[in-house]
Amino acid sequence: MDNQTPHMRYNAAGQGVTLHCPGCAAALVFDPVSGKMHCESCGNLYSTNELGYENRFSVDDGEMMECNVYRCRSCGAELNVSDNTCSTFCAYCGQPTVVFDRVASMRKPQFIIPFSITKDQAVGLLRFKVNEGSFVPKEVKEFSIDRITGIYVPFWLFDMDYEDRQLLSGEVGSGKNSHKYHYYREGSTHFRNLTLDASRQLNDDSSKRLEPYMTEALLPFKADYLSGFYSDRYDVDKHELMGSAVRRAADLFDQEIVKDVSTGCRAHNVKILKKDPNTNVTDIKYALLPAWFLTFRYKDTPYTMLVNGQTGKVIGGLPYEKTPLTLLFLLIFVILAPLAAMLYNYIGFDDLRITGMAVGGAALLLGKALKNLKDIEISNKLSSASDIARYSKDR
């Protein structure tokens, strides 16, 4: 402990550390707005240099860091933190403690995007979205947060060169003048920082919706950014995600090629018939990216909404009231049904082309409506799923 400063306190094993204010000795937490350590008691801000902290902990001791059980210096409680937690508040007295033993024996993240959205801003953003909602129940609009947790979620960031040659088909024109053609494209691109969530506990659908992160803001990892927040460590190895990364790159690439044929050749219903992709992963980086997890209750069910800790994007499915929805549906139906029936009657059934097009259009809308309802159902399940609530609660 020879490099311990007056502002750092270690646990009994000399492993954990709480940063304390040089002025009033209260615990310090990382402040997303200023990018400095903030004393919530006297309001002072300190850079890590001022605290003599950076020199001790930003030294790169290789790629590994350690995880451990630690004792809280404030209340003396012994905390058994889960394998997947690398920094935590004391669950008993609420003191922020960064556990550097974990930082010494598990793989140290290479990069981090620090929180730039504060807790209050995250709640404000969610409240704004909830109040905007047309069918959100009143109880939800007046929600009170059960729990709000800022978590650094582990991600693997893939850089890769991607090239492909593709044979596509598409239709030009409509009706009797519609013709099917084939198209050939050869192209290449370079993907940078393709984000793949490295935590098994967090649902992939939820983590994908946190995108995009502005990866230009990636900073070399420093443990001081963890102070005041929770963080998770990866439990999905980068090699396990290689296939997912390539599939993700392929999807993005294919969309661009289809767009090129659709817009360039005015073709619709464009499909890829054959492809011959070639990928070269050039770099894989391990990074912690910020997210707020906000939990509220509605009819005894916890709903966990996510807010991207960098961009403020709000993610989740809100519960809805069925009665006003049904009433709106019936109102539109009652107005449109006689009009549509009169129209069909007027068109008649001699020329089935126009009638067929109208019915086809209606069937298309029905398909889109059912897809929308399915999306809403999935989002609702994601937000009310016990695993996402547990993810934030366990940390």
Add this chain to the structure above:
Amino acid sequence: MSFIAILLGMFTAASIALYIVSRILKKSNDLGNTEGKYYDFADSFVRINRRQDRVNMRQFRF
């Protein structure tokens, strides 16, 4: 008015009504249901090195 016209009218009205309601509900309650797009992960356009339209598919074997 024929029975078929009434039936088709009801089907069309129900489809449009359900579509409108689902759109409003999706916008209001399904928050942030988007993923990163191509330009979130790439700095430049896809470089198309060879572009051939209206080709005979049999000439491409791969």
